[in-house]
Amino acid sequence: MIRVVVTGAAGRMGREVVKAVSRTPGMQLVGAVDPGHTGQDIGLLAGIGPLGVVVRDDLANVLRETEASVMVDFTTPHAAVANIKTALACGVRPVVGTTGIPQEEIEEIKNICREKRLGGLIAPNFALGAVLMMHFAGIAARYFPDVEIIEYHHHQKLDAPSGTALQTAEIIARSRQGGPTGDRTEVEKLDGARGGNLEGIRIHSIRLPGFVAHQEVIFGGLGQTLTIRHDSTSRESFMPGVIMAIKKVLELEELVYGLDKLIFG
Numbered sequence: 145m146i147r148v149v150v151t152g153a154a155g156r157m158g159r160e161v162v163k164a165v166s167r168t169p170g171m172q173l174v175g176a177v178d179p180g181h182t183g184q185d186i187g188l189l190a191g192i193g194p195l196g197v198v199v200r201d202d203l204a205n206v207l208r209e210t211e212a213s214v215m216v217d218f219t220t221p222h223a224a225v226a227n228i229k230t231a232l233a234c235g236v237r238p239v240v241g242t243t244g245i246p247q248e249e250i251e252e253i254k255n256i257c258r259e260k261r262l263g264g265l266i267a268p269n270f271a272l273g274a275v276l277m278m279h280f281a282g283i284a285a286r287y288f289p290d291v292e293i294i295e296y297h298h299h300q301k302l303d304a305p306s307g308t309a310l311q312t313a314e315i316i317a318r319s320r321q322g323g324p325t326g327d328r329t330e331v332e333k334l335d336g337a338r339g340g341n342l343e344g345i346r347i348h349s350i351r352l353p354g355f356v357a358h359q360e361v362i363f364g365g366l367g368q369t370l371t372i373r374h375d376s377t378s379r380e381s382f383m384p385g386v387i388m389a390i391k392k393v394l395e396l397e398e399l400v401y402g403l404d405k406l407i408f409g
């Protein structure tokens with residue numbers, strides 16, 4: 145039985161993880177941490193009826209008392225870094241979906257995992273379709289060096305651009321030969337009109353009610369465009385990836401970044 149603690153358990157993603165873990169054979173939800181909801185039954189918060197797991201705010205004690213083997217974190221960048229370090233100190237493997245964690249923190253976490261020979265996973269997107277979108281974008285970039293990314297998210301998202309857009313741009317930058325074609329002499333008449341710029345790849349972030357998580361990667365060529373689009377229409381889309389990561393992290397002895405490494409090797 146894989147014993148799982150969820151941090152950020154009362155949040156939009158945390159509640160979905162609570163439901164998914166609770167209905168997965170071979171897994172047991174043993175703890176829930178979310179400081180704003182202490183004392184409440186997490187099953188009731190997640191809308192699946194009482195589970196007898198009460199939300200707490202003392203992660204280290206929860207991890208030790210429950211003898212957890214995996215912690216799943218969907219919180220904020222600052223909280224996630226502290227939670228991951230607490231988990232590793234307790235010998236618990238982190239599976240992390242929180243985006244916006246600074247690169248230097250990821251490097252430090254990598255070192256802790258290596259020293260302790262403990263596996264961990266940080267993935268900016270757990271939806272299989274999004275992982276494939278990034279993979280296909282990497283292939284297309286070999287043939288189409290001109291590309292821009294548009295990502296669309298719900299209006300309560302804290303970070304921009306999304307972690308997925310950043311990972312997509314990094315994959316494209318590694319895959320394409322050189323930068324965009326031609327000289328650009330454009331003038332930005334309104335600050336930000338051309339979006340963010342990661343290694344010459346423009347990223348545009350839309351935030352509106354009505355969206356969950358969506359992205360288009362648009363390649364432009366001579367007389368043609370190629371658009372690769374992924375839509376998460378519900379947060380259930382992330383759950384098969386989260387469940388897969390909980391199982392696979394037990395076999396890892398280092399920190400892995402990106403679900404693609406577990407899927408494609």
Ligand SMILES: NC(=O)C1=CN([C@@H]2O[C@H](COP(=O)(O)OP(=O)(O)OC[C@H]3O[C@@H](n4cnc5c(N)ncnc54)[C@H](OP(=O)(O)O)[C@@H]3O)[C@@H](O)[C@H]2O)C=CC1
Nearest residue numbers: 152154155156157178180218219223241242243268269270
């Ligand atoms: N990798 C992926 O596939 C996906 C990643 N995400 C990422 O997951 C993160 C969370 O998203 P979402 O669920 O929408 O956000 P929410 O704001 O709905 O949930 C975050 C929860 O974490 C709680 N929290 C804050 N600090 C702590 C702490 N120290 N310990 C435990 N819980 C804490 C918050 O409480 P309070 O509100 O009281 O502060 C809140 O309940 C974001 O970074 C988002 O980008 C989202 C979807 C998919």
Ligand SMILES: O=C(O)C1=N[C@H](C(=O)O)C[C@H](O)C1
Nearest residue numbers: 243268269301306307308357
């Ligand atoms: O905040 C979200 O909702 C999402 N965040 C992740 C990201 O930043 O890429 C994954 C997905 O896009 C949903």
